[in-house]
Amino acid sequence: MSNIALDHLTTEARNPATMGLDGVSPLEMVRLINAEDHHVAEAVGSESEAIAQAVEVVADRLRRGGRLVYTGAGTSGRLGVLDAAECPPTFNTDPRQVVGIIAGGRTALTNAVEGAEDSPELGAEDLKAINLGPDDVLVGIATSGRTPYVVGGLKYARQVGAFSVALSCNAAAEIIPLADLSITPIVGPEVLSGSTRLKAGTATKLVLNTITTAAMVLLGKTYGNLMVDLRPTNSKLEARAKRIVRLATGVEPEVAAELLARCDGDVKVAIVAQLTGSTPAEAKSRLVETGGRVGVAVAR
Incomplete structure (x- = not known):
């Protein structure tokens, strides 16, 4: 140059x-x-x-x-x-x-x-x-x-x-x-x-x-301003996943932890299951139908 x-x-x-x-x-x-x-x-x-x-x-x-x-x-x-x-x-x-x-x-x-x-x-x-x-x-x-x-x-x-x-x-x-x-x-x-x-x-x-x-x-990777599609690959992200579920659903910390355990650590599935009263399998199906968008899955 x-x-x-x-x-x-x-x-x-x-x-x-x-x-x-x-x-x-x-x-x-x-x-x-x-x-x-x-x-x-x-x-x-x-x-x-x-x-x-x-x-x-x-x-x-x-x-x-x-x-x-x-x-x-x-x-x-x-x-x-x-x-x-x-x-x-x-x-x-x-x-x-x-x-x-x-x-x-x-x-x-x-x-x-x-x-x-x-x-x-x-x-x-x-x-x-x-x-x-x-x-x-x-x-x-x-x-x-x-x-x-x-x-x-x-x-x-x-x-x-x-x-x-x-x-x-x-x-x-x-x-x-x-x-x-x-x-x-x-x-x-x-x-x-x-x-x-x-x-x-x-x-x-x-x-x-x-x-x-x-x-x-x-692409539906968020719910409001919460990054709900994160991958909990370490202790910090595991803690963040529990916190996001708690903030999105209003449940207590121990309930958020139990929700995530039932949903194989999937934050999106846990939120949809809690807010719609559905099983993890049903929540997962809702997310597939709505292109992974939590807000739309919950509204339906």
Whole structure:
């Protein structure tokens, strides 16, 4: 990447508010960073309509058996992998439903893999390896908007008919015309020029969190604001499952524990069984009929 290529990028510009960063006290430094972080939520909020469109498409594709696939390099790739990894324990999704791919593979999660992000061919090859297809959604994450690895991935998505989303933090980003939809929160110059793990990284995480959370709500993974489709795989999640059943039904803690035991630990089944006075088997049948949506199953 040449200096000329960087000159027009907002994320590479010098931030006038932090020019003297190395000459202030730790407290002043923290306040400067925090003040800049305040711009992030507003930037993401300005892209609400595009994010909502992405949510609808993702929910539709997941509902019909497709996948949500994130691809990126460096911080962008790591954030995609992180969001994907958090979906199974939070929403009880199949690990193959939300997939994170990072340039350079698993090694790149903790170590820089030199040159991996510079290969558009590798971006396409990694998607080909997971059989990206027309039922899938690809979110290409590149805060600069021009990472070759992501460019190659988005071009491949178009070839195979996958719905594609370009997520960047620079206006007129190179990846925008390569995708079906663009999400572009402009966070402005970083506290440290070019360090996009800061505001751009925070904006990226907010966008990805919103897409998966809202899509999972549409898929019936919640009851109100309770994440009722969680997988109690450890003691903390077991305690949370009991608490969710108690909050949703109003029963005492010991009753919630007994309910979960009768329902094989399935939070949704336990809630529907209690609120409708049905057996676990009947509650499970109601959930199948309503696409797993607890609110609809209870109303019926």
